[in-house]
Amino acid sequence: MSAYESILFDQEGPVAKLTINRPQALNSLNQHVIEEMLEAILTEMNPDVRVLILEGAGDKAFVAGADIKSMLEMSPVEALEFSRVGQNLLNVLEQIPQIVIGKIQGFALGGGCELALACDILVASTKASFGQPEANLGLIPGFGGTQRLVRRVGLPQAMDLLLTGSGRRLSGSEALTLGLVSRLVSPEQLEEELEKVVKSILITGPFASREIKRLVRESSEMSLRAGLNSESTSFAACFALGDPREGISAFLEKRSPSFE
Ligand code: HXC
Numbered sequence: 001m002s003a004y005e006s007i008l009f010d011q012e013g014p015v016a017k018l019t020i021n022r023p024q025a026l027n028s029l030n031q032h033v034i035e036e037m038l039e040a041i042l043t044e045m046n047p048d049v050r051v052l053i054l055e056g057a058g059d060k061a062f063v064a065g066a067d068i069k070s071m072l073e074m075s076p077v078e079a080l081e082f083s084r085v086g087q088n089l090l091n092v093l094e095q096i097p098q099i100v101i102g103k104i105q106g107f108a109l110g111g112g113c114e115l116a117l118a119c120d121i122l123v124a125s126t127k128a129s130f131g132q133p134e135a136n137l138g139l140i141p142g143f144g145g146t147q148r149l150v151r152r153v154g155l156p157q158a159m160d161l162l163l164t165g166s167g168r169r170l171s172g173s174e175a176l177t178l179g180l181v182s183r184l185v186s187p188e189q190l191e192e193e194l195e196k197v198v199k200s201i202l203i204t205g206p207f208a209s210r211e212i213k214r215l216v217r218e219s220s221e222m223s224l225r226a227g228l229n230s231e232s233t234s235f236a237a238c239f240a241l242g243d244p245r246e247g248i249s250a251f252l253e254k255r256s257p258s259f260e
Contacts, residue, residue, distance in 0.1 A: 006033040008057075009040040014050040014202055016098070019057050026064030027056035029111050031082055033067075034089050041092060050206060051198050052096070054119060055103040056112075059187070062102070062128070065110025068137065083142035086111060090118035090144050094217050097210040099201050103194050104128040104172075105187060114143035117152060120213055122181040123197060125190045126172045130180060133166035151220060153178045205259050207242030 008019040018040055020027040045052070056062040066086070074082065093100045102119030109131045116122055116130070132149065134141050141149075141162070150158035157178055161168050176184040185193045201209060211234045219227045238244050243259050250257035 004036045004040065006030075007036045007040060009044060011044075011046055011049055014048060015053065015198060016045055016049045016051070017053040017055065019055050020063055021057045023056075023058035023060070025067060025069075026061035026107060027058075027112070028064050028067040029086065029115070030067035030070040031085055034085050038085075038089055038092065041096065045096075045098070049098055050209065051201050052093075052098045052100045053103060053194065053198070054093075054100055054115070056106070059105055059127075061107040061109075061112070062104045063109075063112030063115055064107045065112050065133070066142070071137075071139075079142070086114075086143035090115065090148075093118045094120075097213070099209060099213060101194065101197055103190065104130075104181065105190055110134050110141065110145075111143045114141055114145040114148065117144070117148040117180075121183075121197060123183045123185070123190065123194050124172045124175060124181040125187040126184060127187050128172040128175060128181070128184075130170040130175050131166065131168060132162050135163065135165040153180060203256065205238075205243055205247055205257070207238060208244075208247075211238070211242075 006020065006022050008017075008021050010017045018037060020029070020033060020037070022028065022033065041052070066082070071079070071082070099121065100119045102116045102122045104116060104122055104124040106125075106127055107129050108116045109129070110133055113130050113132055132141055132145055134145070140146060146162065149161065152158075153161075161170070170178065170180065172181070172184045175181045183193055183197070215227070215231055215234060218230065222230065246259055247257045
């Protein structure tokens with residue numbers, strides 16, 4: 001476990017866990033927290049890590065947004081920098097080869113909802129609550145919310161959520177229905193469900209899971225034709241760089257595969 005002020009970062013074998021550790025401020029994000037997250041992910045995370053779990057400390061909030069206090073006296077120049085640093089973190093989460101799993105046990109509001117949107121898989125508890133209340137502060141989302149939310153839930157829901165601000169919160173089950181999260185369980189089952197997801201990923205081929213993430217992420221910026229070409233190249237690359245013979249042999253021999 002490393003020494004950071006506002007986060008905890010722990011890695012063991014193929015699994016790393018980053019905990020935003022400011023429960024007294026509902027794990028809200030100031031620039032320092034974001035910089036610590038970037039430092040842990042970019043400089044400390046072992047390349048052998050396959051899964052990164054992202055969570056907020058305590059049971060009340062994943063992240064209740066950007067740190068409102070830190071924005072009170074912000075100049076436009078500082079605001080630009082803050083938005084760009086936050087966007088950079090979310091871009092990094094989408095671009096790293098590790099599969100990022102967000103554990104959402106409570107509030108995921110504003111920048112917290114935006115951060116969740118950059119995770120590859122979201123496992124939420126029925127106590128989770130999503131929303132984009134920035135407009136009530138006279139602000140807009142600055143960590144990508146106007147762009148990622150509409151791609152995720154479509155224009156009508158994104159407009160409604162963004163324009164009505166604190167007037168609309170999504171419960172865990174609404175978030176599941178809208179495709180914001182992919183798994184929803186009771187608070188008591190959250191940890192167990194998370195472990196199931198991690199275990200399922202760890203028994204897949206490492207090259208395959210990295211390529212699936214990359215291809216799915218890149219699909220939103222590609223034509224269908226370009227994306228399909230990219231998929232075929234990557235499928236072929238599995239045979240050169242991955243380990244499909246082990247996976248296929250294991251299936252035929254009715255045993256578990258042992259990759260790498
Ligand atoms: C700083 C926050 C905070 C935040 C909560 N706190 N959210 N501090 N930034 N985003 C602090 C409170 O001030 C309080 O501190 C403590 O956490 C507990 O919160 P309470 O409000 O007392 O809890 P509760 O009554 O249960 O209400 C929970 C809540 C509410 C509904 C989540 O805290 C809330 O509405 N928070 C703000 C959510 C929000 O607007 N987020 C969007 C931020 S803008 P004290 O010291 O009083 O105990 C944003 C922009 C992103 O995210 C883009 C930037 C570029």
